[in-house]
Amino acid sequence: MRLSISAIGKAGKGPEAALSKKYFDRLPYPGKLMERDSSKPAGLARIEDEGGKILATIPSDAKLVVLDERGRSLSSIALAEQIKQWRDDGIRDAVFAIGGADGHSPEVMQRADIVLAFGEQTWPHLLVRAMLAEQLYRAEMILIGHPYHHG
Numbered sequence: 001m002r003l004s005i006s007a008i009g010k011a012g013k014g015p016e017a018a019l020s021k022k023y024f025d026r027l028p029y030p031g032k033l034m035e036r037d038s039s040k041p042a043g044l045a046r047i048e049d050e051g052g053k054i055l056a057t058i059p060s061d062a063k064l065v066v067l068d069e070r071g072r073s074l075s076s077i078a079l080a081e082q083i084k085q086w087r088d089d090g091i092r093d094a095v096f097a098i099g100g101a102d103g104h105s106p107e108v109m110q111r112a113d114i115v116l117a118f119g120e121q122t123w124p125h126l127l128v129r130a131m132l133a134e135q136l137y138r139a140e141m142i143l144i145g146h147p148y149h150h151g
Helices: 017-024 042-058 076-088 107-110 124-143
Strands: 001-006 033-036 063-072 091-100 114-116
Touching: 001 124, 017 033, 017 124, 042 076, 042 091, 042 107, 042 114, 063 107, 091 124
Parallel strands: 001 033, 001 091, 063 091, 063 114
Antiparallel strands: none
């Protein structure tokens, strides 16, 4: 199963980008890190533009996991089990969406199969990419019984 991230904003060449790439490169099946920018001014027009760009990156039959502070928290094992269930059901792609500073559009939220939060704190978007990439790698390692996850 391909695990991809669709994110608003460009990571550039900083340490967060390097860390995201490190975990993405370790995934057993190549995923994609799809980055999009919006040139719209802050507000509703920007949120809708960013939402359209995120939705354009998602295959029609993919599962969509939206990262949002109002989402539910899943343990690493629960995330791995969800990925396993989708994989066993024949789903080929799961895309994890990280929105812009103003959040996701209503269209993205409606399309979501899961709304996921990384706790109650607010995290920098570039750091969330690295954390998410690591969790996707960890989920894959849990599913194959690799000792990377010691939980």
